[in-house]
Amino acid sequence: MEATALSAGFRPLLKPHGYKLPRSSSQKNSSSFVRCESSSGFNKPKPEGSIAITHRGSSFKTNVFEQARSVAGDSSSYDDTTAKTRSHVAEDKIGVLLLNLGGPETLNDVQPFLYNLFADPDIIRLPRPFQFLQGTIAKFISVVRAPKSKEGYAAIGGGSPLRKITDEQADAIKMALQAKNIAANVYVGMRYWFPFTEEAVQQIKKDKITRLVVLPLYPQYSISTTGSSIRVLQDLFRKDPYLAGVPVAIIQSWYQRRGYVTSMADLIKKELQNFSDPKEAMIFFSAHGVPVSYVENSGDPYQKQMEECIFLIMEELKARGVPNEHILAYQSRVGPVQWLKPYTDEVLVDLGKKGVKSLLAVPVSFVSEHIETLEEIDMEYRELALESGIENWGRVPALGLTPSFITDLADAVIESLPSAEAIWNPSAVVSEDSESSDAFNYIVKMFFGSILAFVLLLSPKMIDAFRNHLI
Structure with a gap:
C-alpha cells in the first residue's frame, strides 16, 4: 500500500487536471530545446523552432568593465524601440507573463509544494536510465524534508508571502505600462504552486492575447529557475495550435539593466546609514x-552573471562614494552534492573569526520576500553571525x-515587444499518437517506480542515508 502511494505521486500534486511531468531538456528533441543565449560567454546557436529568447536593456559587453560604463543605456535606441512598439500596440492584444517559483500558503501545502x-x-x-524514478524520489524527499x-514556514507566519507580493508586482507593472501608454494584461505563473504556469x-489563451512578453522574476538566468519555467512553457505552447502561433519574447535575464543596478x-x-559607522x-x-555540476557540465551562466551583477552594483556604489x-556567498544548498562556494554559513563564521563587527546582508538573487530571506537570512544566518562575533x-x-525597479521592468517589456516571434509552426503540434505513447510510458514508469519505492521503504539504511544528507 505504501509503495503504491509513493509511486502514485509521480505526477506533480495539485497540478491542473491533465498536467504531465515535463521531461528534462536532455530528453527532448533538439528542435524543441530552449538554449540560454547570453553574451557573457555562453552563446549557443538557437535551434530552429525554439523559443525566441531576447535580452533587452543596456548592451552587454564581453569586458565587464566596459559594461559598467555602458550600463546607463542609450536613450536614443530606447526611443527607436518605443516607436516600433507603438505599431505593435495598435495591432496586438498584449500580454505579460511573470514567472516565479511559488510557495506554500499554508503549512498543509508544504509537502505537496516540496514534491512539485x-x-x-x-x-x-x-x-537517463533512472529518470522514470523522478516522481518516486521526489515523493520520498518531500516527506522527509x-x-x-x-x-x-511557521516561523514566518505559517506560509509564504510570495504569491501576494508577486500579484502586487503584476499590478504595479501593469500600471507602469499604462503610464507609458501601453495597455497590457499582466499574468502570474508559478512553477511549483498556485497559480501554476499552466x-x-x-487564461492567456482565453483572453486571446496576440503578442506575449515572458518576464521571469529572476535577475540572473539559471537552468533551475528561468530555464525550468521556459521548458514548461515550451511544452504547453507546442501542444496548442493557437498558442504555437502567438509571437513570444522572453527576457531571460536582466541583472545588468540600469534600473535594477541603481535600485539595488x-x-x-x-x-548602511543605520550603522553607527x-x-x-x-x-x-x-x-x-x-x-556546481550545472555550471561546469551544463553551461549554466548563473555564477558568471551573479559575479558580474555584484561588480556592477559595487561600481555604482563606488561612484556614489560608498x-x-x-x-x-551562496545559500540554500540541499543534499550531498557540491554547490557553488563559498557557502553563506561558512563565510559568516570565518568573518567573525577575522574580526568583522558590522555586516549588511544583501539578498541579491531575490526580488521578493519569502522564506529564504525572512527565515533563512533574517533568523538562521543572523543568529549564526551574532554567535560568530559579528x-x-x-x-x-x-x-x-x-x-x-518596477519602472525598469516595464521598460524591459516595452523594449522586448518588437522582437517577439512565434514559438512553433501551428501545424506541428503534438499528435494524439504521441500523447498515447506518453500515457503508455507513464504506466511503465509507475510500475517500476512502485517496485523501487517498495524496496526503499524496506531499507532502513537507505532511509537513514537520505535523512542524513537531506535534513
Missing part, C-alpha cells in the same frame, strides 16, 4: 546557490515594489 519542486528534472537531474520546512497560459544601490546605501560595515551579498568592502547586523529588503 523535487519532481522537476531541472532540480534533481537523474541519469516536510517537517523541518514546516518549522521554517493556469496562466490557459539605492537600497544598500540607505540601509556606515563605512565600516561589510556588504555581504548572499545569493541562492546551484550545484567604497565598503564586500563579499559574495555585533552589528543589517539586511537590505528585497526590491518588491520599489518604483524605480
Whole structure:
C-alpha cells in the first residue's frame, strides 16, 4: 500500500487536471530545446523552432568593465524601440507573463509544494536510465524534508508571502505600462504552486492575447529557475495550435539593466546609514546557490552573471562614494552534492573569526520576500553571525515594489515587444499518437517506480542515508 502511494505521486500534486511531468531538456528533441543565449560567454546557436529568447536593456559587453560604463543605456535606441512598439500596440492584444517559483500558503501545502519542486528534472537531474524514478524520489524527499520546512514556514507566519507580493508586482507593472501608454494584461505563473504556469497560459489563451512578453522574476538566468519555467512553457505552447502561433519574447535575464543596478544601490546605501559607522560595515551579498555540476557540465551562466551583477552594483556604489568592502556567498544548498562556494554559513563564521563587527546582508538573487530571506537570512544566518562575533547586523529588503525597479521592468517589456516571434509552426503540434505513447510510458514508469519505492521503504539504511544528507 505504501509503495503504491509513493509511486502514485509521480505526477506533480495539485497540478491542473491533465498536467504531465515535463521531461528534462536532455530528453527532448533538439528542435524543441530552449538554449540560454547570453553574451557573457555562453552563446549557443538557437535551434530552429525554439523559443525566441531576447535580452533587452543596456548592451552587454564581453569586458565587464566596459559594461559598467555602458550600463546607463542609450536613450536614443530606447526611443527607436518605443516607436516600433507603438505599431505593435495598435495591432496586438498584449500580454505579460511573470514567472516565479511559488510557495506554500499554508503549512498543509508544504509537502505537496516540496514534491512539485523535487519532481522537476531541472532540480534533481537523474541519469537517463533512472529518470522514470523522478516522481518516486521526489515523493520520498518531500516527506522527509516536510517537517523541518514546516518549522521554517511557521516561523514566518505559517506560509509564504510570495504569491501576494508577486500579484502586487503584476499590478504595479501593469500600471507602469499604462503610464507609458501601453495597455497590457499582466499574468502570474508559478512553477511549483498556485497559480501554476499552466493556469496562466490557459487564461492567456482565453483572453486571446496576440503578442506575449515572458518576464521571469529572476535577475540572473539559471537552468533551475528561468530555464525550468521556459521548458514548461515550451511544452504547453507546442501542444496548442493557437498558442504555437502567438509571437513570444522572453527576457531571460536582466541583472545588468540600469534600473535594477541603481535600485539595488539605492537600497544598500540607505540601509548602511543605520550603522553607527556606515563605512565600516561589510556588504555581504548572499545569493541562492546551484550545484556546481550545472555550471561546469551544463553551461549554466548563473555564477558568471551573479559575479558580474555584484561588480556592477559595487561600481555604482563606488561612484556614489560608498567604497565598503564586500563579499559574495551562496545559500540554500540541499543534499550531498557540491554547490557553488563559498557557502553563506561558512563565510559568516570565518568573518567573525577575522574580526568583522558590522555586516549588511544583501539578498541579491531575490526580488521578493519569502522564506529564504525572512527565515533563512533574517533568523538562521543572523543568529549564526551574532554567535560568530559579528555585533552589528543589517539586511537590505528585497526590491518588491520599489518604483524605480518596477519602472525598469516595464521598460524591459516595452523594449522586448518588437522582437517577439512565434514559438512553433501551428501545424506541428503534438499528435494524439504521441500523447498515447506518453500515457503508455507513464504506466511503465509507475510500475517500476512502485517496485523501487517498495524496496526503499524496506531499507532502513537507505532511509537513514537520505535523512542524513537531506535534513
